[in-house]
Amino acid sequence: MEEFEPKIIAFLCKWCTYAGADLAGVSRLKFSPNAVPIKVMCSGRVDPSFVLDAFAKGADGVLVGGCHPGDCHYAQGNYKTLRRVKLLKMLLKDMGLEEERLRLEWISASEGNKFREVVNDMTLKLKEIGPSPLKTEELK
Amino acid sequence: MSKANIAFYWAASCGGCEIAVLDINEKILDVIEKANILMWPVAMDTKYEDVKKMKDRSIDVCFFNGAIRTSENEELAKLLRKKSKILVAFGSCAHEGCIPALANLFNKKLIFDRAYQETETTVNNDSILPMSSYEVKEGKLRIPEFYDTVKTLDQVVEVDYYIPGCPPTPNIVEDAFNKFLTGDLPPKGAVLAPVKALCDECPRKKKDKMIETVYRVYEKEADPEKCFLDQGIICMGPATRSGCGHQCIKGNMPCTGCFGKTPEVTDQGAKMISALASVLAVENELSLDEKKVEELISKIKDPVGTFYRYSLASSFIKRKVIK
DSSP, X not given: OOOOOOOEEEEEETTTHHHHHHXXXXXXXXXXXXXXXXXXXXXXXXXXXXXXXXXXXXXSEEEXXXXXXXXXXXXXXXXXXXXXXXXXXXXXXXXXXXXXGEEEEEOOTTOHHXXXXXXXXXXXXXXXXXXXXXXXXXXX | OOOEEEEEEESBSOSHHHHHHHTTTTHHHHHHHHEEEEEOTTTSOOOHHXXXXXXXXXXXXXXXXXXXXXXXXXXXXXXXXXXXXXXEEESHHHHHOTGGGGGGGSOHHHHHHIIIIISTTOOOTTOOOOOSEEEETTEEEEOOOEEEEEEOGGGTSOOSEEEOSSSOOHHHHHHHHHHHHHTOOOSTTOBSSOSSBGGGTOOSBOOOOOBSSOBOGGGSOOOTTXXXXXXXXXXXXXXXXXXXXXXXXXXXXXXXXXXXXXTTXXXXXXXXXXXXXXXXXXXXXXXXXXXXXXXXXXXXXXXXHHHSTTTSTTSSSOSOOOO
C-alpha cells in the first residue's frame, strides 16, 4: 500500500511566516512537501471558518503561522489568533478530531530553518495519527 | 381568485413550530380566508396515503418544520417536495438542525444504549432495542429507521425559502404568510428575516468590549441596561440574525442564536469564536501569557452547545467523529 501523505493547509502571514517559508526555499532547504501555503496579510486574518472549512474539505492538518508576540505588523493581530486557535482546539476536541491536527507557530522572516522543522514535524505526527476521519466520514 | 393550497408538516421537532403558526392569533383567520389547509398534523387528521394521491405540485406552499432524523422524515420530505410548488423550511430544525442536531455529538448506538438501557429508571434485562423490522406470526412489522446523523431539510431535498427561529416569532410568521399569499417574494433560497445581526436591533448600552472573565448565566445577575458581552456573559448576538424582536434580551437573558447565521456566513459558531477571540482578555493582552489565556478560555464550558446550539447540522463539521 502507498504510504499516507498528509495534506496540510498552511495559513501564513505575509510579514513573518510566509517570508520565513520563502527563506527556507531560497536557502534550498529540503523538507516535506506536504504543506500547501496560503498567504494572508496577518495571522489575525485567519477566520475560524477558514480552518473548519479546510478540515471539512479533507485537510489532514491546518498550520497557522504568524509573527512572534510583539512583532505583529498590525500590532496585536497575532494575540487574537492565539485566542482563536485555543478556542478552535477546544471545539475540535469536542468534535472528535485530534488536537494535533491544528497547530499555531510563531515563525519570523529569518527563521527559515524553524519553518522547515515545523513542517517536517507536523507531517511526521500526522502520519502517525493517520488521515483525517472527515475524509471518509459519510453523512448517513 | 381561487384559494391557495397550503400544508404544514412536522418531522424531528418538538412541536413548538406547529404551535408558532397559531401565535399569530386571529390573523390565522385571514390566512384561512385566502388559503385551504390540506395537511396540518397537529390540528387535522391527514393520512400519508391522501398526500400520495394528490397531484404533483398541487400544494402551493408547504411549511416543513423539523429536522431529518428518521427514514420517515426523509420519505415525507421527498414526498412533500414532489407535491409542492414552494417548500419552506419552517423554524430552526428544518433550517439548521437546531436542538435535535446536537444528537450529532453521538450516534444511533450511543443514543439507543443511553435511552433504552442506561437511564436510571430503565429496566431492560433482555436488552431489547427498537428494530426497523420485526417478524411476528401475523407477518413483518416495520417502523422507520433511525439515522446516525441528523440532517437539515436542505441536505435531503431542495428548499425554496427559510423561516428562522426556535420557534419563528409571530412577526416573522405573519410577514412570511403575507409574502406567500401576495406573491411578493424575494429570490429563491432567501431567509425570510432581516439581514443584520441581532446587536443592530439590541437596545442595550454597548461599550468597547474587553472581557476579563467569562460568566455562565447562573453565575451573575445581569444588569438589564448593559450589553451582555460587556458583562462577560456570552451572548450570540454578534453572530445571529435579527428579526426576533430581541425577546430573550428583553427577558434579561442572552441570545443563544436560534435565528441562525447572517447572510454570507457559512458557519455561525466559527463567527462567534472569531468575535469572542477579539474581545476576550484583550485589555492587557501584551503582558498576558499563554497559560492565563488558556485558563480564561477553559471557563467556556461546552463550546459546541454554546456556539452551535442551533446550527450543528448545517456547520462545516456537521457531526462528531466517533471511532
